[in-house]
Amino acid sequence: MDIIACIKRVPQTAEADVKIDSSGKDIVKDRLQFDMNESDTYALEEAILLKEKFSGSLTVISVGTFDAEDTLRIALAKGADNAIRIKAEDFGELDGYKTAQLLKAVIKDLKHDAIFTGCIATDDYYSQVGVTLAELLGMPHASLVTKIEIDGNTVHAYRELEGGLLEHLAMSLPALFTIQTGINEPRYASLIAIRRAAKKEIKVIGKEEINAEDIVSFSSLEKLFTPPVGERAEILSGTLDEIGTRVQGIVKEKGLL
Amino acid sequence: MAEIFALVEHRQGAVRDITYELLTCGRKLATAQNTKLTALVFASPADKIVESIQERADRIIVMEHGVFENFNAEIYQLALRDILEKEKPHVTLIGHTAFGYDLCPALGAEMGIPFATDCLDIEFTGSRLRVTRSVYDGKLDAHVLLKEHTSYLVTLRSGCFTPEEVSLATEVVKQESPVTEQPEYRKFVDYIEAAVGEVDITKADIIVSVGRGIKEQANLPVMEEFATAIGGVLSCSRPVVDAGWLPKDRQVGSSGKTVKPKLYIALGISGAFQHIVGMKGADTIIAVNKDPNAPIFNEADYGIVEDLFKVVPVLKEKILDAKKLKG
Ligand SMILES: Cc1cc2nc3c(=O)[nH]c(=O)nc-3n(C[C@H](O)[C@H](O)[C@H](O)COP(=O)(O)OP(=O)(O)OC[C@H]3O[C@@H](n4cnc5c(N)ncnc54)[C@H](O)[C@@H]3O)c2cc1C
Numbered sequence A: 001m002d003i004i005a006c007i008k009r010v011p012q013t014a015e016a017d018v019k020i021d022s023s024g025k026d027i028v029k030d031r032l033q034f035d036m037n038e039s040d041t042y043a044l045e046e047a048i049l050l051k052e053k054f055s056g057s058l059t060v061i062s063v064g065t066f067d068a069e070d071t072l073r074i075a076l077a078k079g080a081d082n083a084i085r086i087k088a089e090d091f092g093e094l095d096g097y098k099t100a101q102l103l104k105a106v107i108k109d110l111k112h113d114a115i116f117t118g119c120i121a122t123d124d125y126y127s128q129v130g131v132t133l134a135e136l137l138g139m140p141h142a143s144l145v146t147k148i149e150i151d152g153n154t155v156h157a158y159r160e161l162e163g164g165l166l167e168h169l170a171m172s173l174p175a176l177f178t179i180q181t182g183i184n185e186p187r188y189a190s191l192i193a194i195r196r197a198a199k200k201e202i203k204v205i206g207k208e209e210i211n212a213e214d215i216v217s218f219s220s221l222e223k224l225f226t227p228p229v230g231e232r233a234e235i236l237s238g239t240l241d242e243i244g245t246r247v248q249g250i251v252k253e254k255g256l257l
Numbered sequence B: 001m002a003e004i005f006a007l008v009e010h011r012q013g014a015v016r017d018i019t020y021e022l023l024t025c026g027r028k029l030a031t032a033q034n035t036k037l038t039a040l041v042f043a044s045p046a047d048k049i050v051e052s053i054q055e056r057a058d059r060i061i062v063m064e065h066g067v068f069e070n071f072n073a074e075i076y077q078l079a080l081r082d083i084l085e086k087e088k089p090h091v092t093l094i095g096h097t098a099f100g101y102d103l104c105p106a107l108g109a110e111m112g113i114p115f116a117t118d119c120l121d122i123e124f125t126g127s128r129l130r131v132t133r134s135v136y137d138g139k140l141d142a143h144v145l146l147k148e149h150t151s152y153l154v155t156l157r158s159g160c161f162t163p164e165e166v167s168l169a170t171e172v173v174k175q176e177s178p179v180t181e182q183p184e185y186r187k188f189v190d191y192i193e194a195a196v197g198e199v200d201i202t203k204a205d206i207i208v209s210v211g212r213g214i215k216e217q218a219n220l221p222v223m224e225e226f227a228t229a230i231g232g233v234l235s236c237s238r239p240v241v242d243a244g245w246l247p248k249d250r251q252v253g254s255s256g257k258t259v260k261p262k263l264y265i266a267l268g269i270s271g272a273f274q275h276i277v278g279m280k281g282a283d284t285i286i287a288v289n290k291d292p293n294a295p296i297f298n299e300a301d302y303g304i305v306e307d308l309f310k311v312v313p314v315l316k317e318k319i320l321d322a323k324k325l326k327g
């Protein structure tokens, strides 16, 4: 079985101080850490598990700048056979639709029985690239998948809906799955594997190979701004003991116990 | 003037809350553009669903067929394509739910209609559409302009519009479904209900909820002890369940449980919107997070900007003291 996994390198912003840069359209990146997008680690793991079970090849693809090659190498170290970087720097501002078209331009020429993507990128929060890509390639998809079982020619895909309800679908391959976190236990790459992956070749594809004129975007970023805050929490300050006493007062006063 | 359309979302026979929010947002857009609001109902049976949204739209287009009983994105895509080609609405609103998530990007890509996903707000600026979106883990917002086009698709985040009562003269129009069978390559089989656990967090008055900030599973017992000591139960955010530290039935949020305790203490939870929707109904929310800019502080009543491991022992002692005094 030939499998493709799409992975993105994203800044880790959940615990960081996120500042807007002078262009007003991007964030200050020099003090941020970058890593594989969270749901992509699960998508990659699912792809590796499938490859291990049915044998075949696994290709990982990322649309990104040079740094994205670090993330692709992690994927190679974990078990991917080939890695491709589509040069983001060649194609200007990217929205989800444009990203999906770039991925399609490369994937359409590769053999694939199944494609895995994450369900959402934590930087742009689009949650659209996987489903868009499936449509552009003319293949069926299931999004927000938390369980996959293959039974002969039928794939049982379980989508996670609100409230934890699962939608059980019977599908056939080829198909694209956008993977939700928690579906498996993503492995770590061993140090030896990481060292070996450092020497592997990453195929780089740019505007010479993909005709940028055919690739359009549906949207453009106007500006970033700090979210307007309504009523923010009252921040309890002072020593830990003073804070504790305040909380004690609050629970007493409100009769919370 | 081309109309505003809103896709009615329903599951297991009932209209979902997002539908009323879509209709309220749609009303706003229709008024701004001096045009009409049409609700699209694909269902089987459709009567009860049509009745639930009566007077909330100028027109309801109904396609009633067995294939629409359960949501299948492929079928909805075919039905919507048919209607959008005929009616050419200006904007079609869809919920940013597991349902809209599976549908909108495919429909937009197929029809070449510009689309924007997970939008908090939408406005017209001249002939273009501007949407507001939340990015970088909710730390920033973005204004995004859609490419100039006659038609747009937008998925709306839940909880951004408060449903309004309106009493419009609604015209109900029935149409034939262009689809009558599920495609071979993707068939809906059934729904599987979430498993019920030993502890029902939805019934608790006091909840201590832990997030990725607790760092490792070894730190759970201390948190559990804290919860029990103050007479509460322990719940968590999604990453804690993903890591296998707590069972799924302890997860608070859009893909977990909705809780309404008197007191919700959030420890090391950043406050992603998917978490917030599950706990914003709590009477009093106290959040502990070492990041002063964590979005959780926009929802909490009280915030403590500190290392949770330092705060927990102090809170435990002080709340226990309060209980003793009371008891
Ligand atoms: C379709 C979909 C459905 C989802 N459903 C849910 C859901 O139902 N429930 C849910 O919770 N999430 C859900 N999520 C995930 C959600 O988007 C977030 O990823 C998740 O809520 C983040 O969890 P967290 O706050 O625990 O972790 P993080 O975002 O990583 O935040 C950890 C926080 O801990 C703080 N911290 C770290 N160390 C300390 C310390 N020592 N002391 C104090 N603070 C500390 C950090 O500052 C940070 O704010 C869903 C996502 C998707 C795409």
Ligand SMILES: Nc1ncnc2c1ncn2[C@@H]1O[C@H](COP(=O)(O)O)[C@@H](O)[C@H]1O
Binding pocket: A006, A007, A008, A037, A039, A040, A043, A061, A062, A063, A064, A096, A099, A116, A117, A118, A119, A120, A121, A122, A124, A125, A126, A127, A128, A129, A130
């Ligand atoms: N630049 C990219 N390169 C490779 N894959 C991507 C890229 N952007 C998005 N994806 C994939 O699409 C998923 C959803 O991303 P998004 O639609 O941006 O939220 C991600 O989890 C990735 O698997």
